[in-house]
Every structure is written in structure tokens, then in C-alpha cells.
Amino acid sequence: MTASMTTTSTVAASAVVDAAGDLIAQLEREPHGQVSASVYETGRLVADAPWLTGHGRRLAYLLRQQGVDGTWGAADGYALVPTASAVEALLAALVRADPAEPGGPTRADLAVAGRRGLVALARLLDAAPSMPDTPAADLIVPALAARIDAHLDRMHHANDPSVTGAPRALPRVDRRRLDAVGALLVTDRPVPDKLWHAYEVLGPAAAGRSEIGPVAGAVGASPAATAAWLTHRPSVEQSARAYLDDVVARHGGPVPCCTPITVFERSWTLATLTRVGLPVRPSARLVTELAAALGSPGAATGPGLPADADTTAATLYALARLGRPVDPASLDHYDLGSHFCTWQGEDGHSVTTNAHVLEALGWHARHTGDGAARYAARVAALAGWLSDRQQRDGHWADRWHASPYYATCCVVLALAGYAPPGTARDRLDRAVDWVLATQRADGGWGRWSSTAEETAYAVHILLGTSQRSRPEVPSAVRRALTHLPVDAIEHPPLWHDKDLYAPLLIVRAAVLAARRLALRSAEAPSDGVSAGDGPSRAGS
Structure with a gap:
């Protein structure tokens, strides 16, 4: 790599770090959260x-x-x-x-x-x-x-x-x-x-x-x-x-479906940024407030909503990666034996909720004194349940998002990070095959057209697993970079509420984290950045 290329790469990486810092500042400055109008x-x-x-x-x-x-x-x-x-x-x-x-x-x-x-x-x-x-x-x-x-x-x-x-x-x-x-x-x-x-x-x-x-x-x-x-x-x-x-x-007149989304926005954003090793530094007050949101039944997305396993798991995982782990006993409320419900009485099930639970329990099984004894068997069983939900072509779909790229990203990162060694390799191979096969001619990914959000999830899948060494992956990631802007942009609504919406900072965090992975991959394809507990983890 020439000196000029190194300088360009360093500047690009620095821009991502700066943008991530701005995201954290917005989490603190606008605690209600940023959500598209409905x-x-x-x-x-x-x-x-x-x-x-x-x-x-x-x-x-x-x-x-x-x-x-x-x-x-x-x-x-x-x-x-x-x-x-x-x-x-x-x-x-x-x-x-x-x-x-x-x-x-x-x-x-x-x-x-x-x-x-x-x-x-x-x-x-x-x-x-x-x-x-x-x-x-x-x-x-x-x-x-x-x-x-x-x-x-x-x-x-x-x-x-x-x-x-x-x-x-x-x-x-x-x-x-x-x-x-x-x-x-x-x-x-x-x-x-x-x-x-x-x-x-x-x-x-x-x-x-x-x-x-x-x-x-x-x-x-x-x-x-x-x-x-x-x-x-x-x-x-x-x-x-x-x-x-x-x-x-x-x-300004039009309103979103759900507001405020303080805990939801903070937990998803912080988990996404820390997972790829971005040096985020939320204030002690923000971390304390996030921890305080965890009651005995866990955490709720917003006031007046019931606590749920999805928000609870994401909050537990974010706190753990920030060096403030909290015992995940609150997740017991949602354990159905075979898998975890999003809330008691849920019709159906959510693979993304269970992927987030796998990350939360997997982290504690690996990093706390009695975690392996308490959670290892549950982690292994949950990884098996998630593996069995994979579609024939290699993707996962879920009830909380319109795009299969979101669901597939959540499950792939959870399995790559915390499934017992060797048990999910075939599932990850098939997911990567599906992502490579569905890249659009313009280099992006998306259910209806290429979007920055869905392209980010695809890049996380390609670079968040052991499949990054496959020869097709680097070229696919290079083509995707133009869809991963460092600047804030409008994002089409893809998340499920009463109608579709976009949690803007959460989506932007996914895009910035994917750009971080893509730039590091271009520098050194074997640099070790991965999902779960690779060298880039924070707070562990």
C-alpha cells in the first residue's frame, strides 16, 4: 500500500470514528430518540x-x-x-x-x-x-x-x-x-x-x-x-x-408511531458500534441511565409499553460491552424452554429477539465467573433453535423488520460470536452464499431497491464471520462502499411498528459500523475484526 493510499484510508477511518462520536453525542443530546414520521x-x-x-x-x-x-x-x-x-x-x-x-x-x-x-x-x-x-x-x-x-x-x-x-x-x-x-x-x-x-x-x-x-x-x-x-x-x-x-x-407536525425510544435507541446503537471496535465513549450518566432501565422484568422500548426480551437483551449486551455487565436473570421471564418470547403471550416468535438473547447470554457465559455453568447449555440450545429457523436459500426473516437482511444479520452475528465451535459453520456458509447471490448490479442490497441500511447488514454478514477469506467477498464489499456514506442521510422506513418506520440513529450506527468493517477489510483482510468476542471488543 502506497503512502497516499495509507493517508486516504486513515482519513476515511477517522471520519467514521468522528461520525460515531457525533452519534453518541446525539444519544445524549436528544434522549427522546430520532424516529421517522408515520x-x-x-x-x-x-x-x-x-x-x-x-x-x-x-x-x-x-x-x-x-x-x-x-x-x-x-x-x-x-x-x-x-x-x-x-x-x-x-x-x-x-x-x-x-x-x-x-x-x-x-x-x-x-x-x-x-x-x-x-x-x-x-x-x-x-x-x-x-x-x-x-x-x-x-x-x-x-x-x-x-x-x-x-x-x-x-x-x-x-x-x-x-x-x-x-x-x-x-x-x-x-x-x-x-x-x-x-x-x-x-x-x-x-x-x-x-x-x-x-x-x-x-x-x-x-x-x-x-x-x-x-x-x-x-x-x-x-x-x-x-x-x-x-x-x-x-x-x-x-x-x-x-x-x-x-x-x-x-x-414539526407529523409524528412517529412510537416515542420516546430512549432505551431502544441507546442499546441498539451502542451494541452496534462497540461490536466492531469503534472507540465510543458515552458519558457515565448515559450508561447509568441505561442500566437503571433494567427492572426485574427487563427493559421496555418506551414508557407505557411492557418490558420485552428484545430490548432487555440488547441493553444487557450493550452494557456488557461497555464494561458495565448486569446479571441477565431478567431474561428468565421470557424463557419458553425451546426459545424466548418477545413478551408473554406472544403470537408466533421472533428470530431477532432470540439472536439478541443469544448474544446477551453468550457474553455472560464466556466472561463471568459462573456464566459458563449457568448459561452454556442454554446458549447451545438457543443457537440450535436459531439455526433451524434458516430458510432454504440461506436467509432468515423476522416479524420486526421488512428486510430479510436485518434478520439474517442479527442471527449470523449471534451464531458467529456465540454458537458452540463448529456447530453453525454450514449455516454461516449458506447465509454468505445468499448475500453474495443477491447483491444488486449497483453494488448494494435491498428488498425493493438498494438501501444504505440493508447494504450495511449485508456487509456485516460478509465480514462478521469466518467467511471473509472467500475470494468473492472483497470485491463485493468494495462495490458496496458507495452505499455506506459517512454522512447522515434519509433512510426509507423498514422497521415494523403500526406502519413502517426508521429509527434513524440505529440505522446510521449500522451503516457506520459496516463502513468501519469494510475499510479495515480493505487495509488488511485478515485483521481479525469479527462478530462476538474478537480482538476489537470493548469492555470485556
Whole structure:
């Protein structure tokens, strides 16, 4: 390597370190977290909280986000929930005859978008799409469809020209789950805490439940849930109103699905950066706050949400790598024997949750005095369970992310770092084969098109395992570098909440960490940087 090449490489590596330092500063400076705006959630505020500051900006946002086909959201069924929310919100505004704000959309603008959205939504429902496994989708769609039908009935009877040419009603949708939840709400039986995140579609029966109320101002860590809860109160609850005012002020009108995400953002970001050896130095206060988030049942993503195994495991792993290990006994709450649930009563399972649990338990098995005796057998069994979930072509898929590159990255790094020696080699080979086979012509990776986020996960898979010596890997990584910017950029939403979202700092951390790996690989392909407990680990 020439002197000029060495200098260029050093400058590039230094830029990554500086950018990672800026990320850590943002974690401390903006503790609520940085999350992309949500069409679904913004639509719910338009419908349920027109009195909230920024109503006109939210309407304008909905109109800007509508696609050329009349829908909102991504392909493969992901448009159904945001389209239903946006259409219902626009019809609600038309029925109320909301006055136009200066510079904002007119009634005619809303009517045009609403009609296009109605036609598109009817088309989506007619196609009977298989809904992606996003939270509460089977409650949201029938609840909003009923509201839309009520708006249409009223508007058609009034001969409102806004719906001329629009369907008189939507195709029938499956209400069984929504009706079952409604029946549960009017009993004295306990209601799963996770339902409160979607309070806005639970109906008036939810107002009679005394166990639900704001936590740090938020109901279910959701602006929509909080606004709907306020509409059921005879007087304004000041902490909830303050929460909504703060969210709107921070996001400029449109709002995210879940906020704040303090623990989630900090744990994922710190785990990602420290795993590749980036010299991050969070303040003692931040680390202490992260540790304090771990109660006996673990940690929750946000206030008003139940603790879950995913956030708990990521927090445990991040703290361990920062030199502040905490006993992982809280994960016992989620141990089902064969694998770990994300929360008690979960329908289905999550491979990424179990990958994060494997990392947390694997670290303690390897680094604490009694860890091997307590966790080695559980680690081995969990590695086997994850291996068995691999798809035929070599990838993994999961319920918390639209892209298989995220799920595959989580599982590959966990197996490469903590599976018993030799037990996962074939699984890792197949994962690398799949990544190499799915690289796009432009050098990136992605479910729908190349993205920085998904390209980062692919690079982590290629360079976070023992497969880095394969001759195809260096050229694939070199082609990917242009998709791994050191500067902050916009990221398309790929993570599952009520609709898709992007946790911006978490994604940026993944991109920076992948760029770090790629640059080091270009310098010295056998430098030893790897997942798990390679020479680059921090705090061990």
C-alpha cells in the first residue's frame, strides 16, 4: 500500500470514528430518540386531535406522502394500514369541514386525495392481501374500515360532491379479532399491556378500563393512543397534553408511531458500534441511565409499553460491552424452554429477539465467573433453535423488520460470536452464499431497491464471520462502499411498528459500523475484526 493510499484510508477511518462520536453525542443530546414520521400515526392525529397545534401541517404531510397509485406506504401489503389511516383522516376532515389554514391544503385538495385513496384502498382490500406481521394490523384495518364506511354513508346521503365517483362502501374485512378484543374490554378480565399501544382503534369500551393511563405523559408510547385516550376524558389530563405538544413541536407536525425510544435507541446503537471496535465513549450518566432501565422484568422500548426480551437483551449486551455487565436473570421471564418470547403471550416468535438473547447470554457465559455453568447449555440450545429457523436459500426473516437482511444479520452475528465451535459453520456458509447471490448490479442490497441500511447488514454478514477469506467477498464489499456514506442521510422506513418506520440513529450506527468493517477489510483482510468476542471488543 502506497503512502497516499495509507493517508486516504486513515482519513476515511477517522471520519467514521468522528461520525460515531457525533452519534453518541446525539444519544445524549436528544434522549427522546430520532424516529421517522408515520403516515398511520399522523393520520390518527388528524382524525382524533384536530385541535392540536400543527393540524394543517399534518394534512399537508398526508397529501405529500400519497403515491401515484393513490396509496400510502410500501409494497407487498405494507400500504394497507397507512392507506386506511390516511383515507379515514381525510374523510374525517371533510366531514368536519375543517377550515383551511393559510398556505395549507384546501377542501378541494383533500377531496381529490381522499377519492384517489378510497379507490386505491378498495382495490387493496379486494385483492385480499396477506397483511405483513405489523403490530395490531388485524385490529387497525377493520376498525378504520368501519369508520370510513360511516363517513361514506353520511357523505353520500348528504350528496357531498367530495365523494362523487368514490365507492359507497369498502369491501368486507375480517373483524373477528377486533370483535374478540372488544368483548374482552367489557369484562373484568386482564387485557394484555401491549394492546394499549393501539388504544386509538379499541373503541369506547377501552375508556372503561381503569388500568390504562399515561406513563411519562404517553399512553402506550404512542401519540395516536394518547390523543384517543384524551378524547375519552371529561377534562384534559395535563401530562398527556404536554406529551402531545412536545412530540408535535419536536417533529414539526407529523409524528412517529412510537416515542420516546430512549432505551431502544441507546442499546441498539451502542451494541452496534462497540461490536466492531469503534472507540465510543458515552458519558457515565448515559450508561447509568441505561442500566437503571433494567427492572426485574427487563427493559421496555418506551414508557407505557411492557418490558420485552428484545430490548432487555440488547441493553444487557450493550452494557456488557461497555464494561458495565448486569446479571441477565431478567431474561428468565421470557424463557419458553425451546426459545424466548418477545413478551408473554406472544403470537408466533421472533428470530431477532432470540439472536439478541443469544448474544446477551453468550457474553455472560464466556466472561463471568459462573456464566459458563449457568448459561452454556442454554446458549447451545438457543443457537440450535436459531439455526433451524434458516430458510432454504440461506436467509432468515423476522416479524420486526421488512428486510430479510436485518434478520439474517442479527442471527449470523449471534451464531458467529456465540454458537458452540463448529456447530453453525454450514449455516454461516449458506447465509454468505445468499448475500453474495443477491447483491444488486449497483453494488448494494435491498428488498425493493438498494438501501444504505440493508447494504450495511449485508456487509456485516460478509465480514462478521469466518467467511471473509472467500475470494468473492472483497470485491463485493468494495462495490458496496458507495452505499455506506459517512454522512447522515434519509433512510426509507423498514422497521415494523403500526406502519413502517426508521429509527434513524440505529440505522446510521449500522451503516457506520459496516463502513468501519469494510475499510479495515480493505487495509488488511485478515485483521481479525469479527462478530462476538474478537480482538476489537470493548469492555470485556
